[in-house]
Amino acid sequence: MSSFSERVVVITGGTRGIGAAVAERFRRAGATVHSPGRADCDVTDESAVQAYFAQVGPVDVLVNNAGVSSSAPLAKTSVDEWRGQFEVNATGAFLCTRAVLPGMRERDFGRIVTVASTAGLAGARYTSGYTASKHAAVGLMRAVAAEVAGTGITSNAVCPAFVRTDMTAASISRIQERTGRDEAAAESALAAATPLGRLLEPDEIAFAVAFFADPAAAAINGQTLVLDGGGIQK
Incomplete structure (x- = not known):
């Protein structure tokens, strides 16, 4: 029997790219998968997030995958671009994690996996908003990991290079x-x-997400898994 049979998985930004590959991997493993796009759940809208997760019910695995990016020198990065990336990449992960965590605590089981980026661990030119917001997403993952340490819940992040x-x-x-x-x-x-x-191919990220989400990965918490061939070694 698959380790994800009878598990409920939510993947934000799950309609294309990495999210679609993650959703397909969990479906093949027997999970009940919800993969909302922006039209289904705007992760930047607190009320929309609350309503969506109330409708879904108990969640065993949350994959914070919704993300946006833009590129410009710092001096040409607008406040709207900066805020927009933080709202989706960081605040979105916060709102979704906050929505599922109480239920995970009640059941003493849960897996929270944040799809971050190598930009969440190292800086690069012309990516101030994206890099800062992905650092924030990784920081959120670590703070959640500290809160759930010693329980049946884990919080980790995958940090791929370009996919x-x-x-x-x-x-x-x-x-x-x-x-x-x-x-x-x-x-x-x-x-x-x-x-x-x-x-990288989306399926490679899906493999890393499923690894963190597996019930057998109970001892892995607060970690970043870098997928870049060895450039960033942590």
Whole structure:
């Protein structure tokens, strides 16, 4: 029997990219999967988050995957861009985690996995809002881990480098616009940023999420799993 049989899993931002791959992996493992997109649950809206999770009921695994990014030098980053990334990447994870945690405490079981980024552990040029918000998401994960230590609940984060998603495609387009490179050369420039030398595939992130979520991973709490081929070693 699958370790996720009869488990209820919620993956925010679960309609495409990493979220869709995570949702499919859990479905194959026998879980009951809810994978809301923004139209189903705006993770930045406190009332919408409360209503959504009240409708879903008890949650065994929460995957905080909803995320946005933009790129600009710090001096050209608007307050709206800054706030927008924090609202989704950090506040969204906070609101969803807060919604499921009481029920997990009642049942003394739960897995909270935050899809962060290598940008949550190291800085990069032109990504001030994204990097700061992903650092905040990792910090939230660690604070939650400290609160649930010694219980049947864990809180961890996966931190991938560039993944083959629509978000990365937008980054490639920006490189093309700014440098005049063709699509292949722009993708290679991103891939060269890590020792892996290629873009990650969404299924690779799904594997890491499922690893943290497995009931057998009960001793792993407050950790970041970096997927970049060895560039960041923690």
